[in-house]
Amino acid sequence: MPEPNRLLRAARERLPSSSVPGERASRADVADGVAHWLWETTRTRYPFDAHYVAKLERGVVRWPSAAYRAALRHVLSASDDAALGFTPPVEFRRAGRTVVVQRMAVRRRHRQGGHRDRTGPHADLSPEPARDCCCPGRFGPGGRADSVPLAGRFSCAAADVDLVYPGRAGLGRRIRPIRSSLAFGQRLRCTLDRRGPAGLHLRRLKEAPSGTAETRRAFRAGAELAGIVATMAWDEAAHGAAQRYFKLAAQLAHVAGDDALAAVALASLARQCFDLDRPADGLEVVQLAQYATRRTASPRLRAVLATREAWAHAQLGDAPAFRRTVRLAEDYFSEGLRDGDAATPSVRSLDEAELMGVIGARYRDLSRHDVRHAAEAQDYIGRAIALRDPDRVRNRVFDLVGLARAHLITREPERAAELIGMAMPDAAPWTSGRVGVKLRDFHREAGTFATVPAVRDIREVVAAKLAV
Template identity: 25%
Template sequence: MSPQELAEAINAYVWKHYDRLVNLDRSYISKLELGKHHWPNAQYRAALRSILPAPDDASLGFYPRQRSQPQRPSGDHHGAEHEERTGSVASAAGNSSKALRAAERTIESIDLSDSPWTPDRIHELAGFIASGGELGPQTAREVSQAWRTTQPPQILELRSGRRIGQRLADLVIERTETLRRMDDFLGGADMHDLVRQELTTTLTMIDDASYTEPIGRQILASVGELAQLAGWVADDAGLRQQAERYYLAGVSAAHAARDEPLAANLLSTLSYQYANIGDPREAVLLATTAANGVPPHTTGTTRALLMERVAWANARLGDARATERALGAVDDLFTETKYAEPEPNFTYWLTRDEIAVMAGRCYVQLQRPEPAITLLTGAVDRYDDSHQRETSLYLSYLAEAHLQAKDVEASVTVALRALEAAMGVASARSSGRINHLLHLLAPSKTNERVREFSEALLASRPHAWPT
C-alpha cells in the first residue's frame, strides 16, 4: 500500500467502526514513519492493527519511550568507566544515527507476527555460518522467513536495560554476517526488507544506550556494514536512489568507527552503481578516491577489491589502458603476502575465479571477446550454480562475448542458461542483463535459436522480475 492508500483505508475504518469522519492523507502516514507525530489515538491504532494486520501496537513499531537510565547501586563494581561513552564516540554515534535515520525515510513498520521461529533459532543458524558451516539456498530461505516473523533479539535483550555489552555487540556482528551470506542465495527484492529491518533495529538499539568506546566502534562499524549491504540489495531490487543514501550514510558510520577500509568499500560500491547506471567519470573518481584513501596497513585482499571497482569504472568509461593497469594491480595485490591484520568480513567472497570474472567482464565492455571468453568460461564452469544471481550475471557476459565474436549460436546457448538461472532469483541486475541480451540479439531475430530465446524470455515474464 502507498502512504495515501493506507491513509484512506484508516479513514474508511474509522468511519465504519466509530461513525467518525476523518480526512487523513499521506503526510500523516509519513510523519508516523519518520517518528515526527504523536502516538496515534486508540481509533487509528485499531485501524492500523486491522488493515496491516498486526497483533498489537508493538508490532506496528510503536514502543513506549524509555529515556531515563536505570539507577545503579552506589557500589556497582562496573564503575563509570564501563558505562559512559567518551565524548567523541557519543557524538559520532549520535551523528551517524541521525544520518542513517535520514537515509531511511521509507522504512516501514517491522513485522513481528507470531511464528514458531525464535531468536535462539536465528542465533543458532548464525553461529552455524560463523563456524564455517555451509549456507545453502534452502537454509537462506528458512533464515529469511525467521527474520521476517521474529522479534529481533537485540530489542529483547535491551528491554531489561539500556547498556550494550560485548555479548550484544557480537550478536549484531554475527547477524550482519548472516545477512551477508544470505545475499549469496537471495535476490535484492527478497533481501531488502530484511536488511532494512536489521539496520533499523540496530539504530533503535544504539539510540540513547550506553556503551564503552571499543563497543561503540564495533557497533558503528556494524551499522556501516549493514548500510553497505542495504545499499547493495536495494540496488539489486532496482531502488537506486535509496541505495545511494544507504552507501553515503554508511560512510558516515564507518568514519565514526574509525574504520577507513570499510568507508572505502562503501564509496567503492557506490562507484560500482554509478558505473553501471550513471556517469562513468564520476564512478572512476569515486573508485580511485576509495582505493587511494585506505591506510598502509590495509590488507592486500581489501585493496584488490577496491582496485577491481577502479578497473570496472574505467572499462565502462572505455579507457582500455587504465583498465589494464587496474587489473594488473588487482593480480599483484591479491597475491601479496597476507598482513597480520585479519581480512575484513566484506572481502570473504573475493576469490581467484571472481577476479577472473571481473577481468572477463571488463574485456566484454572493451569489446575484446577472445580474452573475455577464455576467462569467463573457466570461471563459470567452476562456479556454484546455487548462487543463481551471479551465475546468471556471469553467463550473460559470456553470452555477450560470444555475440561480439560473431557466434550467435553459442551466444544463445549461454543466454538460455543465464535466463534459467535468472528465473530463480528476484534480482533487477539479472533481469536487466537478460533484457540487454535480448536487445543485442534483436538484429538476428530471424535466427531460429534467437526466436527460441525470445519465446523463453516472454514465457518467463509472469515470474514478476524486478525492473
C-alpha cells in the same frame, strides 16, 4: 565545449623536459613525474597518464582528486590549486543550508531542464517514503529506458561522497555530521525491523556512551545494515535510495574507525555509477576510496578497488589503463588474505572465480570500443564458470549471461543462445533485479541476430519471462 585550462598548460610548458634536454615538458613527462611522486608518497600506483593530462588541459576535468592535485602542485611547482587553473566546488545557499556542488554538475542539471537533484551531497539521508522504493527501474514497459531522467534523482560524483572523509581527502568539509546514536536510529527505523537483530543493534547504539568501544561496534553494525539496505535498493533499481544508503554506510563505517568497510561502501557506490553508465563519476569515487585507505588497505582490499577502477577504464575505452589496473588487481589478489579481511565480507568473498568473472565482464565492456577484446572476455568468464562454487547460483547466472553477450560480439549467436538457455532455469528468482537488467541487455543486443532460429527462440523465452 569545456573551456581549456590555459594555466595548467602554461605551467607545464614552463617546466623543462625530463626526457628531451632543452625542450619543454610534454604531457608524458608530467604524467611520469606525477605517477612517480604518488608512488613515493603513497606506495600506491595510480593510473595517471598523458591522456589524463590532456583531459585536464582541455578542461574536461576541472577538479581532479586531492591526490592528483597535490602531485601536480609538486611537479609543476605551483603554490596552490588556483595557480593550475583548478576550480574548487561552488558554495551557495538553498533553504537556509549550505550546498556544495561542482560547477560542471550545475551546468549539466541546467541543460537537463533544471531537475533538482534530491540525492546530491547534502540531501536528507533519511529513507524515502515507501512509494520511492518502488520507483521505475532502468527499463520501463517494453524494455525501453526509464522515461524519468536518472540524472534528475541520482548523482554519484566524488564531490558528493568524498565528504565522508572531512579534511582527509580535501574535497569539501560541510557534510552534516552524525553526532548521536539517535540520529542514526531515525535514519534506519523506517527500513529495519526493530524487533529483530537490527533492532537490538539500534537499541545498543542509542544506549551506549559516545566514543566507547561499544558505540564503535554499534556504528559498524549500522554501517553493515545500511550497506545491506543499499544493495537491496540498488538490486531493485531504486537508485536514489541505494545511493543514500551507500553514503550512509560509508559515513557510519568511518565514524566506527573502519576505513576498509567505508572503502567497500564507496566501491559499491562506484559500481552503481558504472551500472548507470557514468564511468567518470565512478572513477572519482574509487580513487577517493583508494586514497583514503592508501596506508591501511590490505592486498585483497586493494584488489577489490583495482577491479572497480578497471571497470571505469573499460567503460571509458582506455585499454592501456585498463590492462595496467587489471595486472595490479591480479598482483594484489595473489598476495592472499590477511587477518583483517575476514571482518569485511565483500573483501573476503573476492575469490579467484569472482576475480575472473569481474575481469572478464570488464573486458566485454572494453570490447564495445574494440571487438578484439571480446576473446579475452570469453577466456576470463569461462575460467570463472569453471571455478565458481556451485552454491553461488546467482553469480553463475551473471557469468553465463555475460559470456553469452561476449559471444554476440564475436558473432557467435548460436553459442550465445545456448548459454542463455543454460542460465534461464536458475535466473527465475532474480529476474526483477539486476539479473533481469542483464537479460534485457542480452535481449536488446541479440536483436541483430533475430533471424537466427536459436536466437529467435531464446529471445522469446526471455521476453516472456521479463514481459519485454
